[in-house]
Amino acid sequence: MARAAALLVVAVAMVLPTGSAHERALRAAASLTAEDFVPANEAALELLRERGDLVGQRRHLWQVLANITEPSGRSGLARFMTWFGAAETFAERPAAPAALRTAAMPFAIDERSALRGSLSNQPPLIVLAHYNDAAYRHIRTNSLHRQSALAALQAPLTTPAGSGSANAIPAFPRAAIVLKSAWWPVPAEGAVAMPVWDALANPAHRSGNDYPTWKRVVAVCNRASGAVDVALLGRTMRLQQCIGIERFFNLVLDAEFAALLMQEPTARKLANMVIGRPLRAGDRLALVALHVTTREIADWVWGTLWWHDRADSGPHAAGRPVAQAAPWRSYVLDVAFDADRPREPDGSARIVFNPWLEARFADSGHGGGTVSNCVSCHTRAASPALDPFRVTRGAEPPTVGAGSGSSVSTSSLWSIPLQAR
Amino acid sequence: MKPSLTDRLFTGIVSRCVGTFMLFALAQQTAHAQLYMLDPKIDINTAANTYFGSTKDSEGRFLSGVTVEFTADNTSYVMVTDEAGRFKVHIPKYFSPAEVKFNCSKPGYGLVRSMKRPPPKGTLSPVQADCILAPKSDGAK
Secondary structure (H helix, E strand, C coil): CHHHHHHHHHHHHHCCCCHHHHHHHHHHHHHCCCCCCCCCCHHHHHHHHHHCCHHHHHHHHHHHHHHHHCEECCCCEEHHHHCEEHHHHCCCCCCCCHHHCCCCHHHCCCHHHHHHHCCCCCCCCEEEEEECHHHHHHHHHCCCCCHHHHHHCCCCCCCCCCCCCCCECCCCCCCCEEEEEEEEEECCCCEEEEEECCHHHCCCCCCCCCHHHCCEEEEEECCCECCEEEEECCEEEEECCEEEHHHCCEEECCHHHHHHHCCCHHHHHHHHHHHCCCCCCCCEEEEEEEEEEECCCCCCEEEEEEECCCCCCCHHHCCCCCCCCCCHHHEEEEEECCCCCCCCCCCCCCCECCCCCCCCCCCCCCCCHHHCEHHHHHCCCEECCCCCCCCCCCCCCCCCCCCCCCCEECCCCCHHHHHCC | CCCCHHHHHHCCCCCCCCCHHHHHHHHHHCCCCCCCCCCCCCCCCCCEEEEEEEEEECCCCECCCCEEEEEECCEEEEEECCCCCEEEEEEECCCCHHHCEEEEECCCEEEEEEEEECCCCCCCCCEEEEEEEEEHHHCCC
């Protein structure tokens, strides 16, 4: 029923090419509640991109956020927490069916994660990928979880580089969504320090702006309270208030969930660094960042959110729906429909980054993570994966981008070449 | 016995045979990895210095779970000591040992002393870094 209604709305949108009616149809399509996700009208979204209409783009992403975070099914989990994790999506065996899903499942790890963890010297963060049903099925149906399938799509090595031949994986359905989430541990008792990104206080640095370098931290507790002492990386601070966990989208760990997490070296490292011990039942994970990408347009629609203690003001709060409920009112949003447009005030290509996920990238010649753009980076996604975290500005020429030469474009998803077995 | 959730999740995954070469290559590629998402921030071919050491409490017992942070040029390299209270980390050689700052921390503990022993004159690697921490009530900083 919902899908039929969505189709009707999309059909209406297609015959209303201009003005507010067009936008109303677009909003209505994205707001429908279906089993998974109903994409908005492609032509309407392309128009937002073409016009560089940030107001419309932001309105669309706020709507997508409402859709993917509403309680779902009998579990009442936020919809995106019922989706498939990377370890499940790229495993040899299919994942557990939807009816059996729990919040812990996206956190499942594979054996490769345990091996690599001890080698990492980067500041740790719990980062997950989430694939909705349409994205998961597309990857599995086309065997994109296997390197052999990607290799079979490669053009012969005799194809001259720069010839413009476009090798690509099969196009994802428009209902596909892929998320990337980042989490910070909060103990059942006591307070933890959590860095907060203030753009003006953290000027771009050539070696990146990873969270240990951010100038400000807040204290987070299971229950809001007055002044507390917190410490992070050896720096001790007295803060005037401790922010309650209810201001974050958060998950409560049970013993099994905590044990699952502590099998992963990076999560263990983060827990030790932040709270001084492994996670256990009653502790929580607070969502600090969320990338959202939908295949509603060819280069995907990109939105990115991060938590902020003053999320109700500033350009990244613009367009927030009046009816938006807590805790999502504590998150700010930025959007990218295009690698270039709309241009920045200085005429350079559009900048969209998440401080938790991209600010740390070093300047490799075109600027660091704080001038990056989701579309610019992800349109380079290809198998084999070459230099995936090099920051570039603007759109790449098609003759050097993903799918040129003998590489295979992986439809803007780096996780396919990097995670496939 | 009914398998647990974790068992169900991992059945068929951990038993998969992955070639030793592939594992080695992956581990090398992901020296800067984050959970589940590969993140080779720095070129894996970057020449690096080895920094190693241990953390102890004020009574000389090795202390595990201590965060050891090296910073240079706004970049942090973070390790947590293992069960034996030891760590090893690789830091790009373009940071000279003299400019790499070193700090140890553990919630509830304070730093008593840290020592960084630079390599012999004219050499770069390895660098030993040790520290001593004490519970906050013991009067540590």
